[in-house]
Amino acid sequence: MERVYNFSAGPAMLPVEVLKEAASEMLNYKNTGMSVMEMSHRSKDYEMILDEAENNLRKVMNIPDNYKVLFLQGGGSQQFAMVPMNLMKNKEADYIVTGVWAKKAFNEAKMYGKANLVASSEDQQYSYIPDCSNLNISKKADYVYICENNTIYGTKFWKLPDTKGKILVADQSSCFLSEPVDVSKYGLIFAGAQKNVGPAGVVIVIIRDDLISEEVYPATPTMLRYKTHSDAKSLFNTPPAYGIYICGKVFKWLLDNGGLQERKIKNEEKAKLLYDYLDNSKLFKPTVRKDSRSLMNVTFITESDELNEKFIKEAKLEGLINLKGHRLVGGMRASIYNAMPLEGVKALLAFMKKFEEENI
């Protein structure tokens, strides 16, 4: 079998150029006589890989100098604890809950202080982003928390909430690097690598340096303090070195291919193809309100579970893989991250049209 079009929500497709390069360097990275997996993280060769990865990410995202870039472990789920443990100085924070991951973060935060629910879209199964232009932001809140793109439900903040001067913390896992962002609007951004960047096991944290301090929740483990990793430049202990190396290749690939401005154009083009079709289909229905639709995760259904299942099964036979929706919501989901080529979306679209004709 050839390479498939993999619509997985993450881990997800990586640029084929990146994989080819990684394969060719597996036994001997740039004449070092070893794989990057075998390389001491304290060696000059590895430090260059790490520095280059950070510098290229800074270029790609235009990250201001007063922000630190950290490569950590534990995924978004560990950030759900690290954020309040490190940032809840007043023991209070405001959460906007627009999906499962935001809710998990909200519940985790309750262990470390008062977490206030200031907006939610749970009333309609998280199928939209609530109006966040005039929220009841708490006076004492240390930050306002969002999950910027909801992988499971396929929603996205098209406008950031008005935090009324409070720090904005964003889980960008599934929209990271999908379009330009103004980093200076955030206090902290984190993103698991396994959607748009690289292999699972790396989480990238971009944090404004004045938010990094020794003052943390009592008995916060050394490994869960941002200061530990910031002081050590992501080399406090052995980092997920091979994962970072792959992330670095993806940052380079982005730079070589027009950066985030070009990604935005490409991603909008891909998403528009699907949403335009879904809005006019007699068989398929999009599940998300028009103003809240994700560019990365396109969710849709047919009229019945049986037909959904048939669709997913037949699509798989055509090399269109992992179109099943998240187990919590059912239906279908096409995740179309940066590495999903336009041809993949066109192939999906052609198959959907054919399926509609046959099953209407």
Add this chain to the structure above:
Amino acid sequence: MERVYNFSAGPAMLPVEVLKEAASEMLNYKNTGMSVMEMSHRSKDYEMILDEAENNLRKVMNIPDNYKVLFLQGGGSQQFAMVPMNLMKNKEADYIVTGVWAKKAFNEAKMYGKANLVASSEDQQYSYIPDCSNLNISKKADYVYICENNTIYGTKFWKLPDTKGKILVADQSSCFLSEPVDVSKYGLIFAGAQKNVGPAGVVIVIIRDDLISEEVYPATPTMLRYKTHSDAKSLFNTPPAYGIYICGKVFKWLLDNGGLQERKIKNEEKAKLLYDYLDNSKLFKPTVRKDSRSLMNVTFITESDELNEKFIKEAKLEGLINLKGHRLVGGMRASIYNAMPLEGVKALLAFMKKFEEENI
């Protein structure tokens, strides 16, 4: 340049067969049309990889059924906190400090209760393992903690401490899978993958199931509870999936090559070659007391820093890489994990002899 003999303390050499297989599967794993890096961790294909890795590790180590195997993130350093957060029910534990890593674990534990220092070899720069046959074990101690092989100093426990009935917790990072162990003697074993198993970013925890409970230190992050990962079979959130896949290949490689009994023979043979030479050399001196020497990390010095440096530099030109001792101790260190072939040790030995002749 061909592949080098890489004596790095970790990340370290991996079996070349494993790397070749990984390279060949990089773009298309077993006809799935995707890389393991791109594979949903909830897919059947990935579940098979994870199950097979666990099952093969169970076979290799002969792990009893009442022990859970967990694949986690954060390395040994995160275990330094997870162990006391999860196991210090009486708020007390005994630590044997035989090196930097044990001391870090000891200091981290103090955040969560009373950590008692019951033995130490700090008086002689950790160059030996203290007698642990009759320690002053605390009545209330929940466990006794050791770092079984000290990567930096090159020591190893040849006999486990008498814990007087208390649970033994062992950081086996740098001796994991180097020889057979009786798992039933331990309550918990953990090991960072990057020495003897796979790429950095995976830490393996083997824990007796009665030690896994909901009763943990207050406000322990969800991700830092063994129960979280045990209940979810290492799939609570996205695991370091590619790293686990490589670990699985190494477990298979061990099974195909005589298991741990054969490793012990091979590792003893390699270490003996070096120690026998060091004990008789006029130029090089081993730094560790005879009864405490590691099979994995062989530490030695010459009479001067200049000569050490010259040795390290000239060795590198011969393709004998990363022989520099840890920055805290200086001198030289040859880490000869499972994947270091006998030929590599022989090449080092030949070079040492030549260097001795030229520099005595």
